[in-house]
Amino acid sequence: MRANGDLALGVDVGGSYVKMCLVRGEEVLARRAFPRPDLSPKDTAAYIAAQAEEISPGIIGEARLGVAVAGAISRSGGGLRAHCPNIRGWWGVDLEELFEPLGFGSGLQALNDANAHAYAEWRVGSAVGAKNFVMIALGTGVGGAIFLEGKLYEGSHGMAGEIGHMKVSPRGPRCNCGKRGCLESFFSSYSIPRELERAGVKVESMKDAFERAKTDRRVLSFIDRASAKMAQIIINVVHLFDPELVVLGGGVAKSRELLLPLLRRHIGRMVFEPFRESFEIRFSSLDEYAGALGAALFALDRGTGGAP
The missing domain is CATH 3.30.420.40 (ATPase, nucleotide binding domain)
Structure with a gap:
């Protein structure tokens, strides 16, 4: 048919x-x-x-x-x-x-x-009209997508945008990919509860961790350190591609009130000065x-x- x-x-x-x-x-x-x-x-x-x-x-x-x-x-x-x-x-x-x-x-x-998520944002979501933007999606793992000059950039073999497996600490926790120090091993729905438990704090999920961070200073401090790793990757991607927009999606979109100030503080500390006002961070408008x-x-x- x-x-x-x-x-x-x-x-x-x-x-x-x-x-x-x-x-x-x-x-x-x-x-x-x-x-x-x-x-x-x-x-x-x-x-x-x-x-x-x-x-x-x-x-x-x-x-x-x-x-x-x-x-x-x-x-x-x-x-x-x-x-x-x-x-x-x-x-x-x-x-x-x-x-x-x-x-x-x-x-x-x-x-x-x-x-796929980034494509939907570009067609009907937070990135409508953007020519150059980066998407970071946080769920079971951490995914990434890159749009350059209004086109989805897939690389030579269709594998571009694996932001979750960019290294932020070569001796960091083990990632599900088998390597150590990936962003995903610090900031994902499986790694945040795992690393908090290793620190003696029991949470049920990443969502639970963000909720606990509102009242528990230990959890907030941990989320802040994990956010610094995320900010490090955002800055590296911004310095490399010069996007007008960074879209954050996945489960963290519901925790933007807590996460955005943390990211902005770390980004402000690390960003190369000419890029400081060159891009905007938005959260996904889709479900x-x-x-x-x-x-x-x-x-x-x-x-x-x-x-x-």
Whole structure:
């Protein structure tokens, strides 16, 4: 069946949940989220296909498909391979081999979940009208995306923007990627509770940590130190790319009142003076379906030749 030109399904495969968004143009027709099944990649893809059919019977083959994953997407060797350190079994997975046999057809579009989120921000969110901006998405891990001159920059192999694996301390905590000192090992939904527990403070989640920081000076001090690592990366990216805008998304968007003053203080201390007033920090204006929405819009635009 030939894909409908203005219909697209976006699927965001995260560390904990799968989110789906069906669009016609920019109109959202349906959304669904469900816990990611602890299955093989092949069986997970089949489960996703079944969920898609429940959303809209007959959608497979009719809609263009965009897939976002919590990891790097490589396009070397002629395939679309996902490398996801936070999803067991999803390392080196060929996405076309997963989804095309299920009836989705050729023309699958795939991108990192932060790139998908950034694409949605650029199309309908906080970055509308921006030519040069950087997105940092904090969730299970830390993702990044770069827009240069109005185009999503994907690099030579589709893997650009892995901000979460930029090093901030070579002898720092171990990251889920296996290396030490990544930003993600200091500032993510798994590392903040882990490192606080090692310091003798028990929190249930990153959200809980930010809430506790309002009244617990020990937790606030820890969040402040982690924010310094985040600010270090923001400054490095600003110095390298000279963006007009840095967009922060993910779970931290709900803690902007606490986080933004901390970041501004550390950035003010580290920034190269000519850059001090050159960029703005904004938080995402979209909800938890931003990755799925961006994947759908990207598939729609790329399929019609409109994606930058």
